[in-house]
Amino acid sequence: MVKVDQRIVEFIDKHHVLTLATTRNNIPYCANCFYVYSKEDNMLIFTTDHETKHAQDAIEQDIVAGSIVLETNVIGKIQGLQFQGKMSEPRDDLLKKVKSRYLKRFPVAMLMKTHLWVIELQFMKFTDNRLGFGKKLFWGEEQSESNG
16 A cells, blocks of 8 residues: 555544545435544544444445545635545444544543444545645546546
8 A cells, every 4th residue: 555645634634524425326425524544554433423424324335435624714824634534433443542542532422322434535636726726736536437
């Protein structure tokens, strides 16, 4: 696996809310989720109930997309990440690992019944205007209908 550019990692680590895009039967849907990033596994970890529309969508179609953005009105400071990946429920050792990481970042989640999910990142496009207007950094291979 190609190493993720440290500027992308730092951006992901600095934030905690992602927008998740799912689809089922050609009907798109978006949801916002608190997340934590696992650099070692290059995955996003978040919690959502099985009954949510986005969880049900991902059970049917596990390839998802999303974004993480910095809200700013200053053009020179615009930053945002678009991603694609495979969403699944972690099991066994992976579940223990991601649960520990998630609860470290969001200890209040210990008080709730949580269903953890992961997105194994397959593609990322990071826009960072601090590096120059419209400067983009890429990682991975973009998914499309023609390539899976």
